[in-house]
Amino acid sequence: MNARAVAWLSLPALLVGTECAVATATPLVRMLAFVAATLLAMKVVVLVAARHDGVRVPIANLGWFVLWFGMHPRTFVRRRPPGVEKARRWARVGAANVVVGAGLAAVAVTACSGWFVQVLLLVAFSMVVHFGLFALLAAWLRLRGFAVPLLFDAPWRSATAAEFWRDRWNHGFTEMTALVVHRPLARRWGRPRGLLASFVFSGVLHDVALSLPVRGGWGLPTLYFVLQGLVVLWQGERRSRVVTFAAVVLPAPLLFHPWFLAGVLGG
Helix, strand or coil, X not given: CCHHHHHHHHHHHHHHHHHHHCCCCCXXXXXXXXXXXXXXXXXXXXXXXXXXXXXXXXXXXXXXXXXXXXXXXXXXXXCCCCCHHHHHHHHHHHHHHHHHHHHHHHHHHHHCCCHHHHHHHHHXXXXXXXXXXXXXXXXXXXXXXXXXXXXXXXXXXXXXXXXHHHHHCCHHHHHHHHHHHHHHHHHHHCHHHHHHHHHHHHHHHHHHHHCCCCCCCCCHXXXXXHHHHHHHHHHCCCCCHHHHHHHHHCCHHHHCCHHHHHHHCCC
16 A cells, blocks of 8 residues: 555544544534544645655654644745745734634624624634634744745635635645645546546535534535535636625535534534
8 A cells, every 4th residue: 555545544544533532522622623633634645745746845844744734845845034024914914813803703792693693703713713823823934934825815805716716715725635636636537627526525624624523514515615616617717706706605604504503603
């Protein structure tokens, strides 16, 4: 059995182990545990794939493995001069987003009710984590000489669904699917099928993160990402922020389905 096969087997093995460990935990704890297990397993898969492609990461310098939520190790191969100005800008924006997100969360739990609480808490979480803490982490790593990108880079500026998913939303996840799913399958089956396969794979991982912890809503996150893949292929490079926003947001209840909202957010 080759190294890639062993690496891929780490994903189901870790998920089964995680289910046994957190079977009776709360949905929130279960979600965090499954996300951590999936991230660890996919880091192993990506590391093996990157080394196969010629990216050599010294074992003594695997800060990427434990410090960074991006999924390609190439930025940790060697250090560069610190990007001080960019780091300062990202740090300011990140800190501001943490404050705004915390404020939204406080408003949600003290002054809102019903489904609006859930929506506001999702937005608050994204502001604190995606646009806040991740930006602060990226700024710190830039100061350390690692040329990491912003993982969430102004997604509201996206003019196409392809731009949104490829360049602006969760850049680390895009790196991962491109390296281990899209590129290998596109070489064999062609770009459209490779792209759809990468979205299906993304959906399955989101089912692990959002449906498995609450034991409900199976397949809905996968359906959401299948729709996103079809939109990317249909829209192509026809630029429209309105169409892109509608395509990403309107089906979002498939992703954040009622079982997830009730279990994790107490809806």
